[in-house]
Amino acid sequence: MDLRLKKQSDFNEVFRKGKRSYSKNLALIYIKKSELKVGISVSKKHGNAVKRNKIKRLIRAAYYPFLEKLPNYHIVFLPKTGIDFSYNDLLDDIKYLLKKEKLIDEENFN
RNA sequence: UAAGUCGGUUGUGUGACUGCGGGGGACGGUUAUGCCGUUCAAUGAGGAAAGUCCGAGCUCCAUAGAGCAGGGUGCCAGAUAACGUCUGGUGAAGGUGACUUUAAGGAAAGUGCAACAGAAAACUACCGCCCGAAAGGGUAAGGAUGAAAAGGCGAGGUAAGAGCUCACCGCUCGGUUGGUAACAACUGAGGCUGUGUAAACCCCACCUGGAGCAAGAUAGGGAUGCGCUAGAAGAUUGCUCGUCAUGCGCAAACGCAAAACGUCGCUAGAGCCGAUUGGUGACAAUCGGCGUAGAUAAAUAGUCACACUAGACAGAACUCGGCUUAUAGACCGACUUACUUU
RNA sequence: GCUGAUGUGGCACAGACGGUAGCGCACCGCCUUGGUAAGGCGGCGGUCACGGGUUCAAGUCCCGUCAUCAGCU
Numbered sequence: 001m002d003l004r005l006k007k008q009s010d011f012n013e014v015f016r017k018g019k020r021s022y023s024k025n026l027a028l029i030y031i032k033k034s035e036l037k038v039g040i041s042v043s044k045k046h047g048n049a050v051k052r053n054k055i056k057r058l059i060r061a062a063y064y065p066f067l068e069k070l071p072n073y074h075i076v077f078l079p080k081t082g083i084d085f086s087y088n089d090l091l092d093d094i095k096y097l098l099k100k101e102k103l104i105d106e107e108n109f110n
Numbered sequence: 111u112a113a114g115u116c117g118g119u120u121g122u123g124u125g126a127c128u129g130c131g132g133g134g135g136a137c138g139g140u141u142a143u144g145c146c147g148u149u150c151a152a153u154g155a156g157g158a159a160a161g162u163c164c165g166a167g168c169u170c171c172a173u174a175g176a177g178c179a180g181g182g183u184g185c186c187a188g189a190u191a192a193c194g195u196c197u198g199g200u201g202a203a204g205g206u207g208a209c210u211u212u213a214a215g216g217a218a219a220g221u222g223c224a225a226c227a228g229a230a231a232a233c234u235a236c237c238g239c240c241c242g243a244a245a246g247g248g249u250a251a252g253g254a255u256g257a258a259a260a261g262g263c264g265a266g267g268u269a270a271g272a273g274c275u276c277a278c279c280g281c282u283c284g285g286u287u288g289g290u291a292a293c294a295a296c297u298g299a300g301g302c303u304g305u306g307u308a309a310a311c312c313c314c315a316c317c318u319g320g321a322g323c324a325a326g327a328u329a330g331g332g333a334u335g336c337g338c339u340a341g342a343a344g345a346u347u348g349c350u351c352g353u354c355a356u357g358c359g360c361a362a363a364c365g366c367a368a369a370a371c372g373u374c375g376c377u378a379g380a381g382c383c384g385a386u387u388g389g390u391g392a393c394a395a396u397c398g399g400c401g402u403a404g405a406u407a408a409a410u411a412g413u414c415a416c417a418c419u420a421g422a423c424a425g426a427a428c429u430c431g432g433c434u435u436a437u438a439g440a441c442c443g444a445c446u447u448a449c450u451u452u
Numbered sequence: 453g454c455u456g457a458u459g460u461g462g463c464a465c466a467g468a469c470g471g472u473a474g475c476g477c478a479c480c481g482c483c484u485u486g487g488u489a490a491g492g493c494g495g496c497g498g499u500c501a502c503g504g505g506u507u508c509a510a511g512u513c514c515c516g517u518c519a520u521c522a523g524c525u
Binding site for chain 1: 129130160371406407408410411412413423424425
């Protein structure tokens with residue numbers, strides 16, 4: 001099952017209609033749909049291709065443990081610019097955001 | 111030992127666990143050479159993958175031809191599939207030297223431009239010098255300007271001067287020798303005249319159809335309507351000619367289909383590594399070995415441990431050959447100059 | 453990925469053929485007004501995106517780099 005959000009039109013819909021939530025390093029945008037799909041959008045302002053790829057990999061690795069517990073939403077992660085990212089910071093941010101928006105039940109954590 | 115020149119290699123590594131991409135094996139499910147699931151062991155970014163500046167392959171443009179225009183290259187010889195690349199040489203410039211740099215054809219085919227200053231920027235003559243009573247004539251040594259001023263310097267010569275004459279240097283034309291050639295050396299003649307700019311137009315020689323994998327293929331039938339009809343139409347940079355009649359182009363009910371962000375193209379290629387031989391070298395030939403990413407919102411990550419020099423620049427997107435640009439360091443080889451010692 | 457175009461004062465733009473970089477708005481000072489705006493006069497402000505080359509001389513010609521903006525599925 002492919003859980004990646006791919007299509008330009010889907011991204012546009014999420015950006016236009018989605019609910020936004022912010023943490024220190026990340027923005028989370030989501031919209032309720034019939035299936036679960038997760039995408040990442042990294043701006044060109046983050047630097048060259050190597051740096052952008054690195055950020056995408058870190059985010060992907062960080063949300064992966066929660067993937068099976070998420071309900072049916074289209075979700076886009078949007079990292080902020082001007083920050084040095086690390087895996088642990090992103091993990092904390094994602095936990096905080098998912099809890100804050102009640103996308104995951106308390107008892108399902110850990 | 112110090113300072114320097116040139117060339118080459120490398121571009122964090124190791125282990126454990128959890129993951130990702132594409133392919134393969136085994137097993138299972140299913141009507142299926144397909145699809146799905148489980149599992150196993152292998153495999154998975156660069157020297158520049160970058161910029162897209164050249165050159166090729168490949169694909170399409172009904173034909174792919176000719177001429178002009180346009181564009182490119184520009185010392186000579188070679189290498190190469192090809193090139194604007196590379197190698198070896200020649201000339202010029204720089205450096206004590208190792209060595210480096212070099213878009214380096216033609217200005218006597220023609221045209222243009224050379225601001226300001228200066229008499230004059232190319233058929234020169236203001237001041238000056240000389241002859242002369244003057245009118246006028248002969249001159250270009252000296253002067254000032256400028257980036258550039260009419261071969262340079264010395265001697266003779268003269269009314270004053272001047273290649274007017276002579277020596278040396280430079281230039282032009284010719285000869286001999288060496289070299290495949292660019293060219294070099296030697297030598298003879300001419301007396302000297304035409305400054306610079308061709309990365310200004312241009313001339314000469316050679317090369318050149320256009321677009322690009324977002325190319326293109328996967329399917330091509332079609333009642334009927336409209337347009338075009340040989341100075342028309344065609345996705346083909348422009349113009350002319352040639353070529354295209356089982357006419358062409360556009361729209362299109364209907365019909366076909368698993369379907370168009372899919373599938374193929376998509377990775378074995380002028381391939382890489384090693385040795386030998388030929389060549390100054392680029393490179394070529396022969397022999398042996400290797401099987402080495404193929405994604406499509408796009409795969410290399412996370413955690414822990416250890417090592418050291420504490421990790422720079424940076425991510426394949428059809429594929430090669432170059433060029434250019436970015437780059438922390440580490441290592442190897444050849445050579446030069448200076449000093450010291452033998 | 454491929455193909456093009458553009459970079460000139462703070463902002464929008466000129467600058468065919470190489471020869472002292474200009475215009476408008478903005479800004480500053482003065483005049484005008486009781487004061488402001490408008491108007492008038494004067495002035496400031498540029499490594500012509502960056503680095504090389506050709507030329508006596510480059511914003512202009514040639515080569516490379518960087519940035520920005522378009523188009524092609």
